[in-house]
Amino acid sequence: MRAYNIIMKKRDGIELTSEEIEFMINEYCAERIPDYQMAAFLMAVYLKGMDARETADLTMAMLHSGEVVDLSSIGKTTVDKHSTGGVGDKVSLILAPVVAAAGIPVPMMSGRGLGHTGGTLDKLESIPGFRTKLSEEEFIDAVKKIGLAIIGQTKSLAPADKKMYALRDVTATVESIPLITGSILSKKLAAGVDALVMDVKTGKGAFMSTLEQASELARTIIDTAAIMKKKVVALITDMNQPLGMTAGNALEIGETVATLEGKGPDDLKEIVLALAGHMLFLGGVSPDPVEGRKKAVELLESGAGLKKFKEMVEIQGGDVKAIDDTSLLPRAAHKIPVKAEKAGFVHELNALEVGIVCVALGAGRETVDSDIDPAVGVVLEKKIGDSVETGSTLAVIHSNTPGVEKIVDRLRKAYTIKEEEARAPTLIHETITT
Amino acid sequence: MRAYNIIMKKRDGIELTSEEIEFMINEYCAERIPDYQMAAFLMAVYLKGMDARETADLTMAMLHSGEVVDLSSIGKTTVDKHSTGGVGDKVSLILAPVVAAAGIPVPMMSGRGLGHTGGTLDKLESIPGFRTKLSEEEFIDAVKKIGLAIIGQTKSLAPADKKMYALRDVTATVESIPLITGSILSKKLAAGVDALVMDVKTGKGAFMSTLEQASELARTIIDTAAIMKKKVVALITDMNQPLGMTAGNALEIGETVATLEGKGPDDLKEIVLALAGHMLFLGGVSPDPVEGRKKAVELLESGAGLKKFKEMVEIQGGDVKAIDDTSLLPRAAHKIPVKAEKAGFVHELNALEVGIVCVALGAGRETVDSDIDPAVGVVLEKKIGDSVETGSTLAVIHSNTPGVEKIVDRLRKAYTIKEEEARAPTLIHETITT
Numbered sequence: 001m002r003a004y005n006i007i008m009k010k011r012d013g014i015e016l017t018s019e020e021i022e023f024m025i026n027e028y029c030a031e032r033i034p035d036y037q038m039a040a041f042l043m044a045v046y047l048k049g050m051d052a053r054e055t056a057d058l059t060m061a062m063l064h065s066g067e068v069v070d071l072s073s074i075g076k077t078t079v080d081k082h083s084t085g086g087v088g089d090k091v092s093l094i095l096a097p098v099v100a101a102a103g104i105p106v107p108m109m110s111g112r113g114l115g116h117t118g119g120t121l122d123k124l125e126s127i128p129g130f131r132t133k134l135s136e137e138e139f140i141d142a143v144k145k146i147g148l149a150i151i152g153q154t155k156s157l158a159p160a161d162k163k164m165y166a167l168r169d170v171t172a173t174v175e176s177i178p179l180i181t182g183s184i185l186s187k188k189l190a191a192g193v194d195a196l197v198m199d200v201k202t203g204k205g206a207f208m209s210t211l212e213q214a215s216e217l218a219r220t221i222i223d224t225a226a227i228m229k230k231k232v233v234a235l236i237t238d239m240n241q242p243l244g245m246t247a248g249n250a251l252e253i254g255e256t257v258a259t260l261e262g263k264g265p266d267d268l269k270e271i272v273l274a275l276a277g278h279m280l281f282l283g284g285v286s287p288d289p290v291e292g293r294k295k296a297v298e299l300l301e302s303g304a305g306l307k308k309f310k311e312m313v314e315i316q317g318g319d320v321k322a323i324d325d326t327s328l329l330p331r332a333a334h335k336i337p338v339k340a341e342k343a344g345f346v347h348e349l350n351a352l353e354v355g356i357v358c359v360a361l362g363a364g365r366e367t368v369d370s371d372i373d374p375a376v377g378v379v380l381e382k383k384i385g386d387s388v389e390t391g392s393t394l395a396v397i398h399s400n401t402p403g404v405e406k407i408v409d410r411l412r413k414a415y416t417i418k419e420e421e422a423r424a425p426t427l428i429h430e431t432i433t434t
Numbered sequence: 435m436r437a438y439n440i441i442m443k444k445r446d447g448i449e450l451t452s453e454e455i456e457f458m459i460n461e462y463c464a465e466r467i468p469d470y471q472m473a474a475f476l477m478a479v480y481l482k483g484m485d486a487r488e489t490a491d492l493t494m495a496m497l498h499s500g501e502v503v504d505l506s507s508i509g510k511t512t513v514d515k516h517s518t519g520g521v522g523d524k525v526s527l528i529l530a531p532v533v534a535a536a537g538i539p540v541p542m543m544s545g546r547g548l549g550h551t552g553g554t555l556d557k558l559e560s561i562p563g564f565r566t567k568l569s570e571e572e573f574i575d576a577v578k579k580i581g582l583a584i585i586g587q588t589k590s591l592a593p594a595d596k597k598m599y600a601l602r603d604v605t606a607t608v609e610s611i612p613l614i615t616g617s618i619l620s621k622k623l624a625a626g627v628d629a630l631v632m633d634v635k636t637g638k639g640a641f642m643s644t645l646e647q648a649s650e651l652a653r654t655i656i657d658t659a660a661i662m663k664k665k666v667v668a669l670i671t672d673m674n675q676p677l678g679m680t681a682g683n684a685l686e687i688g689e690t691v692a693t694l695e696g697k698g699p700d701d702l703k704e705i706v707l708a709l710a711g712h713m714l715f716l717g718g719v720s721p722d723p724v725e726g727r728k729k730a731v732e733l734l735e736s737g738a739g740l741k742k743f744k745e746m747v748e749i750q751g752g753d754v755k756a757i758d759d760t761s762l763l764p765r766a767a768h769k770i771p772v773k774a775e776k777a778g779f780v781h782e783l784n785a786l787e788v789g790i791v792c793v794a795l796g797a798g799r800e801t802v803d804s805d806i807d808p809a810v811g812v813v814l815e816k817k818i819g820d821s822v823e824t825g826s827t828l829a830v831i832h833s834n835t836p837g838v839e840k841i842v843d844r845l846r847k848a849y850t851i852k853e854e855e856a857r858a859p860t861l862i863h864e865t866i867t868t
Binding site: 004005007008011034035036037038039040042043044046047048167170171172173 | 438441442445468469470471472473474476477478480481482601604605606607
């Protein structure tokens with residue numbers, strides 16, 4: 001078998017065999033296929049695609065390129081959640097404890113923010129002392145003990161994905177549905193979970209900006225997972241405007257705690273509850289997602305979710321006092337209001353622009369090596385559908401540097417205000433199951 | 435400007451600017467763009483194409499990646515010929531001296547054989563003493579003195595092509611019309627010629643196996659050259675069966691001399707004369723290609739072409755005695771006839787198979803570093819349209835190793851013999867001009 005012939009076949013749009021796909025991934029990881037051949041292959045995959053069987057073989061080969069975590073000692077069906085990333089997306093932080101409170105183990109391996117999207121690990125690390133690096137043993141022990149832990153991916157999981165992603169990132173081959181599917185599923189399945197709920201974001205602040213692309217990605221992930229005998233459900237949710245009222249690490253922890261206390265914004269709660277319903281169903285606790293949602297409402301309202309969240313903070317070394325009193329979380333030195341220049345209704349609040357503003361403030365990363373400031377970010381006071389007067393505060397910028405006029409101006413321009421009334425957007429566009 | 439964005443544009447099928455193309459080539463040559471980004475770019479070009487303007491910019495950037503030979507001291511319009519390569523293709527060896535005999539300077543830079551196709555330089559080097567490496571000064575002096583020289587490309591010409599070709603060769607991006615055009619034209623124009631005649635081969639033994647592909651390549655080369663203000667004419671000629679009666683280096687020199695003596699096979703002569711007609715027209719010696727062809731017939735029949743060929747052999751250090759008596763050329767130890775197993779007419783004589791047989795005998799290269807044996811090859815006694823009896827000799831294998839039964843068998847199978855009569859194929863399919 002030769003890499004050349006495999007590249008040529010894919011270039012010509014011919015379906016690859018399982019052996020060919022396995023060969024490409026294994027030999028690339030073993031550094032017997034050079035980057036330039038893999039780059040040509042990835043571009044051919046980008047432009048010619050892969051069918052469900054090929055995508056499953058790709059995922060399998062990537063999954064087996066490293067260690068596969070054995071969660072069998074937990075002794076129950078484990079369920080994880082993955083989001084394709086958005087602005088203000090703190091869903092995992094609320095969802096995981098609620099689901100764990102229902103008795104379903106949630107061993108969650110999460111990521112960091114890159115570009116305009118935030119990362120769950122960065123948010124958790126704004127809690128003083130919180131450790132996102134646990135050994136596999138500590139991780140499994142935590143899940144056994146309290147039913148929940150959220151950590152970063154260990155290096156030994158799906159190393160093929162790390163190597164391929166670094167190459168895709170510099171060869172314009174990131175936005176390929178089979179390659180994204182392989183990347184997401186290989187990591188999630190290497191982490192050993194039994195079932196997965198996907199939150200595929202669509203809209204201006206999402207990776208997949210159109211509903212069509214998001215649906216195609218969701219469908220591909222579901223089909224690929226089905227071939228691999230894994231249960232996956234995907235919700236396609238709106239990311240035209242940020243989710244909830246905050247974007248920025250400590251600010252989002254504050255909003256997480258408020259939501260777990262029953263005081264969260266409706267859009268955030270709705271998405272958490274919908275995903276929780278499916279996780280409770282997949283985890284075997286509820287007979288269907290509707291019943292699952294009902295149970296999740298109870299767990300959120302009873303404070304069981306908050307209790308579980310605090311248990312997690314404690315077991316992962318975080319300071320629980322900063323949860324009981326979120327004013328103890330990192331706080332920015334300056335709060336600068338962004339005011340409306342005319343009256344009317346908010347028609348748009350561009351999530352991508354809000355994400356870029358957060359990166360400019362220091363809340364996000366421009367490159368994987370950038371440092372982030374946990375305190376800074378944006379608190380939104382108005383969202384799509386809200387009415388505003390001239391001079392109303394649209395949002396408040398939390399900054400550690402004064403003189404952020406350009407950022408204030410950019411955030412103001414992220415709002416589109418018109419005279420006619422506007423409606424809040426549909427939050428859940430589609431639910432895709434096997 | 436960033437390589438990433440240029441790769442992305444081409445990936446999305448968007449036309450690149452002149453500056454973007456120049457940037458890719460220059461930065462790649464300067465090793466500021468790594469192989470993996472160029473590989474992704476080349477695959478994107480392969481699958482998305484380039485229009486005439488982009489192809490001209492690519493050619494120009496490749497052409498200017500190194501030295502451009504200045505032939506102005508020759509003081510006349512120079513004309514060169516390029517073939518896309520075939521089996522038994524000794525056309526240049528006859529054509530160049532005939533055209534030079536008409537008073538048109540032919541400064542020819544030629545290539546070596548690779549894979550199943552032969553190379554002009556390898557053939558010339560089977561003449562004892564013949565030097566294909568001349569300095570630029572020696573080369574120009576020879577052209578000034580006798581009107582003709584055939585040498586290898588110097589390393590300083592179009593280095594971008596060498597670097598890109600090596601990468602294309604391992605990333606399945608060779609067979610791309612804009613990339614082939616850039617490769618051919620950048621080298622030929624860097625060699626400083628004013629006009630060019632292309633022999634684009636089509637058929638089983640050619641790079642472009644279908645007439646449609648060959649026409650597209652020819653049309654692209656002509657259009658690109660026109661943008662660059664260079665006169666190019668292309669003939670699309672048949673390469674389903676080998677050209678002439680020999681394949682193998684010294685054997686082809688023998689046939690070259692026989693043809694220059696007026697004893698050559700018709701197919702070879704016809705292609706030489708057609709190309710010569712166009713070269714005489716482009717070089718300003720004849721008012722049109724038809725008159726050019728007539729003059730070429732005279733020069734061939736009068737022995738003026740042979741005289742010029744011998745002058746070239748002498749000036750390039752070759753032993754002219756081996757031209758006067760071609761039995762002094764390298765000869766193989768064994769001559770093994772290949773006999774027909776049934777009677778009928780030859781319907782096919784697969785040029786690719788004959789080329790592979792020659793490589794197996796040692797006449798060609800499997801890799802660029804392979805040594806070749808000048809003596810070995812194949813003499814064809816029957817070609818398409820000929821009648822054969824059971825036991826007739828179809829061809830004679832010239833080998834330096836005994837026991838080549840498998841090769842004999844393979845060559846026999848290159849012939850398709852059927853009962854019904856067959857006609858020799860059309861030799862010149864199309865003539866394409868600006």
